[in-house]
Amino acid sequence: MDEIKLEIYDILKGAIRAAIESGELPISDVPEIPFSPTKTPEHGDIATPVALGLAKSAKMAPRAIAEIIVKHVDCDKCPHIRDLEIAGPGFINVYLSNEWLDDTLKTIVDAQDAYGSGEIGIGKRVQIEFVSANPTGPLNIVSGRAAAVGDTLVNLLNAVGYEAIREYYVNDAGGQVERLGESIDVRYRQALGEKNLEIPEGGYQGEYLQEFAQTIAAEEGDAYLKLSQEERVELFRDKGVEHLLGQQKVSLERFRVNFDVWTSEKAIRDSGKPDEIIEMFREKDYLYEAEGATWFRMTDFGDDKDCVVIRTNGEYTYFVPDAAYHHDKFDRGFDKVIDLLGPDHQGHVTRLKNFVKALGLADDWLEVDIIQQVNLVDSDGNRRDMSKRQGQFLTLDSLIDELADAVGERFAVDVARYFFLMRANNSHLDFNLELAVTQANENPVFYIQYAHARCCSIFQQGKEQQIELKPSTEVSLALLTEAHEHELIRKLAEFPAIVLSSAEEREAHRIPHYLHELAGIFHPYYNQHRVLDASNMERTYARLILIQSVQTVLANGLRLLGISAPESM
RNA sequence: GUGCCUGUAGCUCAGUUGGAUAGAGCGUCAGCCUCCGGAGCUGAAGGUCGGGCGUUCGAGUCGCCCCAGGCACGCCA
Structure with a gap:
């Protein structure tokens, strides 16, 4: 096209x-x-x-x-x-003209896996940072959505020529992991029988920490009680981060998301880069002292208030390592950096961009997209709320577990990824749990996968009848005269443009929509026109080329989404 | 109060730089299996695109003002 x-x-x-x-x-x-x-x-x-x-x-x-x-x-x-x-x-x-239709099919059949890819991004390195959840608990549902979107965007960018990588920023320093250490400490001492202890303000109530602390108590006994409280909290903080980050990695792998780079906030802090950033800000006169703290003149960049970068206790606020982290990204030579942030970070977007500006980097070098919230609903529209720190919240794993009980592990991941990807990033997503596990026409994932399986099935059937696909050059494609066939080819021809625009606009949801439309043309065609017809072999060969093309495009599209293209279902 | 996002069919949502008669799924109703997989297909009903004003040949799309909902506004990250 x-x-x-x-x-x-x-x-x-x-x-x-x-x-x-x-x-x-x-x-x-x-x-x-x-x-x-x-x-x-x-x-x-x-x-x-x-x-x-x-x-x-x-x-x-x-x-x-x-x-x-x-x-x-x-x-x-x-x-x-x-x-x-x-x-x-x-x-x-x-x-x-018909010649154009013929050329389109030949292009698809020749290119196969490469059909849909492009070269616009060649020579440009892009980094997408996403999920980056605090290592203080299991991944929640929004992280799942971000994981699916980020992973797919990287696939899309790579498809159109960019050299794109997936990166995860591990917030393993600062107050929140401090609270984690304190929370585990409480759970540990409780496991050893101590009474009248409470999780500190801002701490983590989740059962998973109780279990983790009990395991430590069971394996190590009261050995850690000999340490000072401070030493113990520090130790538990590190153990906790390692444990929880490990679990997040397991969840992500299960969700078919594999990060290329994991960057530790602690390592950034230890590298001395934050100090250099502060020094630079000071030289540029972006900083001033007030109320015992050091402030950044955010108002000079158009924001409505300044913000603290060094607290009265002498510690950096998270802005400093975050700015240092982005500077580090620049040093690593990325032409473009994209951050996918959760809905609770939208207030952070302008500040982050201002810090990047303060670092002297181009306005459009950093792009920030917000992944909006997810509501899990029944078909009746009843919500199942997820609360972050009530102890009982729905995690990515529990969602997939629930889906897997109904449709099996493989399709559970397929369905979850599809549902997370089917909406625009900035629109709220209602995840219909009942629809997701329906193995019927109303489930869009199965509708698309079924179209692919049907294509495969035709070839299987053909094989049994000794009918094989012929090279497109030996086939008279002019025999594809049905209106449905014209419509199908036109749709197939749109695919590269859809891939390109969804990569450039960061709109992954266009791919699921496109595939659904393609399947929506294919199914009626299949229903009304026989492909394998012994009485008309010339036309059969022509139609096999068409079916082959449909199968290729469906498979290529699903691959971009990280969803399987089954040969049978 | 300030900022960001959203408002399109009963429900959930698409709608590429402004283009012809605003689309899809679910739900509702009515149909289709001697035939490559019925996880499919065919048809029907369903709309003041939140409201108003403006920009122009032309607005769901752009601008301004309202209304409604969501979220964010910490010396947490």
Whole structure:
């Protein structure tokens, strides 16, 4: 679809130029020519409203302009255009030729796994940081969504040529992991029989810490009671981080998300970079002292208040290591850095961008996208709330466990990923638990996977009848004359443009939607037209090429989403 | 109070740089299996795109003002 647009673009541009030179079109420059695939076959395959846009400057009726443009088009020059027509208020509708349909299928069959990929990002390194949950508990549902989205965005960027990596920032320093150490300490002493202890303010109530502390008590006994409270908290903090981070890694692997780089906040702090950043800020006069703390002039960057970077107790607030971390990303040579943050971090976005600006980096170097919240619901719409620190919250693992009980592990991950990916990042997501486990037509994941399995099944069936796929060059694709076939090929041709736009716009949800639409054209086609037909072998071979193409695109799309493309279900 | 996000069919949501008659799934109702997998297909009903004003050939899309909902506003991360 991209190549054809370029072809048409050149041809129309040439026609408009010719019309200007002949004096028929009283404008000075050739304008931008917008295109859109049409919504209905009645409007051809591709349409452009270019004549409408010229009406004002040319002071002519749009239809008259369109007629002049079309008159100057040399259709013989472009074998991919079958016809041009002027319609409605002055649209120019382009009908594509059978040769174009043939070429599309041949391209897909030749490219196979590579169909849909592009080269726009070649030579550019991109880093996406996502999930980055505190190592103080299991991953929650929103982290699951972020994991699915981030993982898919990396796939998409890599598909269009970028060199993209997945990175996880481990918040293993600061107050929150301190509270973790204290919480484990309490649980540990409780496990050894101590009474009247309470989890400190801001601590973690979860049962998982009780279990963890009990394990320590069972294995090590009261050995740690000999240490001072301070030493013990520090030890438990480190043990806890290691344990919980390990569990997060297990959960992520189970969810088919594999990070390339894990960066430790503690390591950043120990590296001395935060001190350098503070020094630099001080030199640039971004800092001042007040109320015993050191403040950053955030208001100079347009924010409504300044913020503390060094507390009265002398410790950095998290902004400092965070700024240092982003500077480190820059030092590592990324051309573009994307942070996916949770819904509770949106207040942080402008501040983070301001810090990056303060570091002297370009405005568009850092991109921050918010992954909105997820609500788990029943078909009735009843919500199952997730609360972060009440002890009982729904985790990514418990969600997959629940799905796996119904559809098995493999499809549980498939379904969860699909549901997390089907909505735009900034829109709230209602995750319908009942729909997710339905193994029926209403479940969009199965609908798509079933289409793929059906394609495979046709080949299986063909094999039994001694009918094999022929090379596309030996097949008469002109026999694909059904309207359904035309529609299918058109949809297949859109795939590379969908991949490109969803990578560039960071809109992973366009892929699930596209695949669902493709399956929605394939299923009726399958239902109405037989592929394997011994009485018409020439057409059978042609249709096998088409089926092969559908299968390839479905598989390629699902692979980008990290969802399996089953050969049978 | 300030900032960000959202508001499209009964429900959940798509709608690429403004383009022709605003789409899909679920739900509801009515149909289709001697035939490559019925996890499928066909059809019907269902809309003041939250409201108003503006920009222009043309607005769900852009601008401004309201209304409603969500979230964030710590010397936590």
